Amino acid sequence: MRVSADNSKCVVSCMCVYRAPELFDQDETDGRVALLAVAVPPDADAVALRAVQACPSGAIALVAMDGPTT
Numbered sequence: 001m002r003v004s005a006d007n008s009k010c011v012v013s014c015m016c017v018y019r020a021p022e023l024f025d026q027d028e029t030d031g032r033v034a035l036l037a038v039a040v041p042p043d044a045d046a047v048a049l050r051a052v053q054a055c056p057s058g059a060i061a062l063v064a065m066d067g068p069t070t
């Protein structure tokens, strides 16, 4: 699995950073989501999913490695 982010949808709630700090951070200029990693380590699938589910704006997603880029 990998994560994708659409910064235009990010409302800077920071839930992803709290839930999966190894995958998500905040951009220094506007606070919006910044990806620290694209590929999700196999043992981090559950953490990544919880972060995606916690996002209030649908700005981040989990997709298959060969899935579409968003």
Ligand code: SF4
Residues within 6 Å of the ligand: 009, 010, 011, 012, 013, 014, 015, 016, 017, 024, 032, 033, 054, 055, 056, 057, 058, 059, 060
């Ligand atoms: S949880 Fe969603 S809205 Fe909040 S910072 Fe992360 S991507 Fe942005």
